[in-house]
Amino acid sequence: MARIPYKIYLSEDEMPKRWYNLKAVMKELPTPFIHPATLKPCTAEDLHPVFCKELVDQEFNTTDQYIDIPEEITEYYKTYRPSPLVRAYSLEKMLDTPAEIYYKFEGTNTSGSHKLNSAAAQVYYAKKQGLTSLTTETGAGQWGTALSMACAYFNIPLKVYMVKISSQQKPYRKAVIETYGGKVIPSPSDTTEIGRKILAENPGTGGSLGCAISEAMEVALKTENCRYVLGSVLDHVLLHQSIIGEETRIACEKYDINPDILIGCVGGGSNFGGLIAPFVGDKIAGKNNMRIIAVEPASCPTLTRGKYAFDFGDTGKMTPLIRMYTLGSGFIPSPNHSGGLRYHGMSPIVSKLYHDGYFEARAEEQSKIFDAATMFSRSEGILPAPESSHALKVAIDEALRCKESGEKKTILFGLTGTGYFDLAAYMSYNDGTMTDYIPSDTDLEKGFASLPEVQVRF
């Protein structure tokens, strides 16, 4: 076998033509969304006022293992994909490990992350349906940027409710989003009923993704021919992100790479769900016994310390009830947390797979995340996004474990993006002012207190 190159690029012709629908291969499906008023499973019609029709169909599709990627989306994907699978030779050397380390690098587009994979698909379907505007929320800003890029390409106006603390920490994100034509509104804002209510109750709040989702949904519901789009959590977002896993699988097959350990970071679960899709699909079918690890921040420990319960996806309690790992929709992460991944809930698919034991989860503190990010930037040359560095941190830990044991494992992780807009966080790490925060059980109890009582009926 020829030496594995630093970067494995597929040709455009080798790009996957289909997304991988995990629900078609899961032994047990995630619990459907529950309508909070009827306490019955939501129907497609319940979701049509909020989401684009085709996306709702994808959300409800539990039978087709593969779903064709429309030609127009593939054309757009080709502007920044296929993304490379990189052999981290320099990191391996720095760690002096016998392990082989690979990363799938999704930071090769201007949004700086994997988010464009779903943004492209969602905006395409919105345009096809004849919608005339879209709303969304964004936390760190990658999703807002990705969506504004896709909206510019398919020519649809966009309003972005951006978590206030992030908009203050990352003013340049706003500039990029606006350059692509998106309108940025720091959330909570006085432009919506729910925003005004949240501000009245908690005037100094830096906001949360849950608040921003409520505001964006309210505007979509009140604006004619407008829909809301979400950048993570939902099954159709994971479906679009499966392009990451499918490309990885093809690249691995080309060079006979067989990962022993697959690692991804989890916020709402979309990149992780997308990266692991074909691999966990094979694991479910008994074709591999790969170790799969999800990594989350210790300050927002949804999988490791959350409850598997019915909860709302947003603070304003406008979404259906979703059965997922959650810290409670009232959970607001500490403002000192700059590593992203601060959503209170988790994708229902990822939650169910975790509940059924298909992967492990780890929670990591942010100063350790930045130790890993610094080590990576100095060896591999890429300045990683703090979110991605969660996966990177555990990849390094596993590689060092191999060094101790002398094992030559193959470790593959998702490097979801770049950290050029996270320089304030890098500065606080570099000047030693970065602090860690792990919520106490009492802190978490406050979030759990916001869980809807109806859950006891299920």
Ligand SMILES: Cc1ncc(COP(=O)(O)O)c(C=O)c1O
């Ligand atoms: C670079 C990057 N990686 C990972 C995530 C986590 O999101 P998800 O869990 O949906 O992949 C985000 C979310 O903002 C991100 O920007």
